[in-house]
Amino acid sequence: MKTKLKTTPENRFTEEQNQIALFAKALGHPARVKILQYLFETKSCVCGDIVDEIGLAQSTISQHLKELKKTGLIQGTVEGTSVCYCINNESWTKMKDLLVEFFDQDLIKTDCC
Amino acid sequence: MKTKLKTTPENRFTEEQNQIALFAKALGHPARVKILQYLFETKSCVCGDIVDEIGLAQSTISQHLKELKKTGLIQGTVEGTSVCYCINNESWTKMKDLLVEFFDQDLIKTDCC
């Protein structure tokens, strides 16, 4: 039988390529960039403060936070009725190392066209 | 009454935040990560070779190349009937600098939660 199977073999991309893309995707929205910057520059990382700071609806911010949590870049701890978010330094470093290594490809490469 | 000043989408994010997100978004798909790696590691950066290398449809690769071109990370030069793609080193460096600076926020940062 002629199998026009659904493509997308999981060996199409390496785990590293997928990881790089995943981290990059997490940074691929200005709101998330701003959230991360805010979490770095302030100690009060309560969700409500983030909502005020960014200027998007509370539910939207929650979605972005969820996205960042998914990659492990941030983590939240319940504090009474609010939730305190902060950078997960381990994940941040992991992302940093992975992406910087990716960026530094150009140090090996010479000219092309 | 507390009047929540509505920020317009234009000044909601800084130009830097938008730039970071834009570059990150470009890297936010494993196919584009792989394309960039391929362009670095080989001298033959012809579109057809990229299609063979990645294993996606030609039109899909074209779309990804367009996306990368949009950010300026790559450029293509027509060579006869084919097109030779290569990294735009200036843009690559610009992205590198911008993102590495963003990554290095953690060097200033103390602990949070």
Add this chain to the structure above:
DNA sequence: ATAATTAATCGTAATTTTACGATTGATATG
């Protein structure tokens, strides 16, 4: 216990992304 506060989730709509096949336009080659 009741009310208030906070953040997650739900439901939904608009937009964007991703993928493919088909077509088109450009350039070689016969």
Add this chain to the structure above:
DNA sequence: CATATCAATCGTAAAATTACGATTAATTAT
């Protein structure tokens, strides 16, 4: 010229993203 080749674009469909208001769950305060 006719034809083959290559890559961009078109048309389209499925999936994901982004945004919002409304609701819910959990906790704190009255």
